Amino acid sequence: MTVHQIYETEVDIKKYRYQRLNELLVFTSNFNEFYKEKFKDVHLPIKDLEDLRRLPFTTKKELAQDQIDYAPLGRNHSYPQESYIRYHQTSGTTGRPLKVLDTEQSWDWWARCWTEILKNSGVTKADSCYFAFSFGPFIGFWAAHEGVRKLGALAMPGGTMSSEQRLQSMLDNNATVLLCTPSYALRLAEVAANMGLDIKNSSIRTIITAGEPGGSVPSTRSQIENLWGAKLYDHIGMTEMGAYGYSCSERKGMHVNESEFIVEIIDPDTLEHVKPGEQGELVLTNLGRYGYPMIRYRTGDAVIYQTENCACGNTNHFLPGGIVGRTDDMVSIRGINIYPTSLEAIVREFSEVKEFRIVYYTEDELHQVKLQIEGPESVVKPLAKLLRERVGLRIEVERVEENTLPRFEMKAKRVLDQREI
Known part of the structure; x- marks a missing residue:
């Protein structure tokens, strides 16, 4: 029996996390040049959340700068380069892309995290999982593909195909699970309608989305489910952090996999922990990725802090509504704070709208917003x-x-920013 199996069956996971955290901190303080410098004044052990808050935050900006100063990979890779077997980089939508490598052990950890997502989405080894995704350096569904293999289900790649070819392939081969972004699930449905394909009565029974908040937006989820005749489950993860969140049977938000991640939710201005019911920035620590650790990482994701457990019975930390938005996506228009996700939630209540775009612009020295729609x-x-x-x-x-x-x-x-700032 592995240590992983022991603590899951015999030890309180939430308490054991701090033992694992201290083991990770001892390791990074000795073998990871990035964290060795950050933690030089930290005293161990860390026993609880209050102790954890003594540790400095990690930000994407400092990681990106570290890769400039110590090109090309920076100092957060704990091992020599020959120990790594996977290369990824972030999408670059919020700045300079980060380059991230994984060891064999870290990649296996990714796969374990994804099997939790798959199991909580009702996927079993009897399923055929279709990846409507072009595999490249962005992590996307690479780890999901590995999780499907680890689970024992059939993985069906659709990497270089057109939308028409992917639809035909998944239908011809009786795929039961579709993995893609929420936007692409809607796009595939649009293409299927043009082709005269009946996807609502196809073999696809489950859709797992990633990459965008849309899968946790009720109106977007409802529209996708109505078009496909399937249940949609969302997932959240980051190249630099790991696959940390998943939906449950209730599908009213996301759970954080607390056996592998420690959760904090802070006020991005004061850096203090927010109160129940308040919105804040999600801060995460991963526990099983020694090759590229992330300790107290400010994700930039805006979430609601809730102390009550989800109605599904899962006691892992629950984020109602999933990711509310990105802290760096929030724009103030005439004193009103706007997240693109909140506008999408409204637009998707109108199924006649095929596509939309949010445009920020300046008129008479005031910032304005408008929506462009196809409908x-x-x-x-x-x-x-x-x-x-x-x-x-x-x-x-x-x-x-x-x-x-x-x-x-x-x-x-879907955001076009034409403001004169």
Whole structure:
């Protein structure tokens, strides 16, 4: 029996996490040049959350700068380069891409994290899992593919295919699970309708999404489920952190896998822990990735802090609504804080809208926002009315011609910022 199996069956996971954390801190203080410097004044052991807060935060900005100062990989790779077997890099949507390597042991840890996601989505070894994803340096579904292998299910790659070819392939081969971004699930449904394919009555029974918050937005999830006739489960992870969150049977938010991650939620301004019911920034520590550790990492993800357990019975930390938005995506328009995710939640209540884009711009020295949509004229007024009621701001809705807005397979980029700052 492995140590991993022992603590899961015989020891309180949440208490044992701190033993694992201290083991990791001893290791990094001796063998990881990045954290050796950061933790030179830290005294061990760390016994609880209060002790943990003595440790300095880790930020993406300092990791990126470290890779500039110590090119090309930086100092957060604990082992010599010949110990690593996987190369990834972040998508670069929020700045300079980070280069991240994984050892065999770390890659196996990734796979274990993904098997938790798969199991909580109802996937078994009897399933055939279709990856509608072009594999590249972005982590995407690479680790999910490894998790499917570890679970014993069938992995079906659709990497270089067109949307039409992917649809035909998954239907011809009776795939039961589709893995893709929420935006691409909607795009595939649009293509299927143009091809005359009946995906609602196909073999696909489960959809697992990643890469965007849309899978946890009720209106987006409902639209995808109605189009596919399947249940959608969301997942959250980061190249630099790992696959840390998953939906459950309730599908009203996300659970953090607390056997492998320690959760904190802070006020990004004061850096103090927020109170129950308040929104804050998610801070995570991974425990099983010695090749590229992340300790007190400020993810930039905005979440709600809730102390009550989810109704599903899972006692792992619950994030109601999943990721609310990105702290760096929030824009203040005439005194109202706006997250793109909150606007998407409203737009997706109108199934007639095929695609949309959020445009920030400046007019008469004031910042403004408008929505461009592909959809019928009849949607414009009711959508604008609902936006005014929900957001508390008059937002122009502009109808554009069909197929003029971009479609996405990877992370969607639906924000066009034209502000004069």
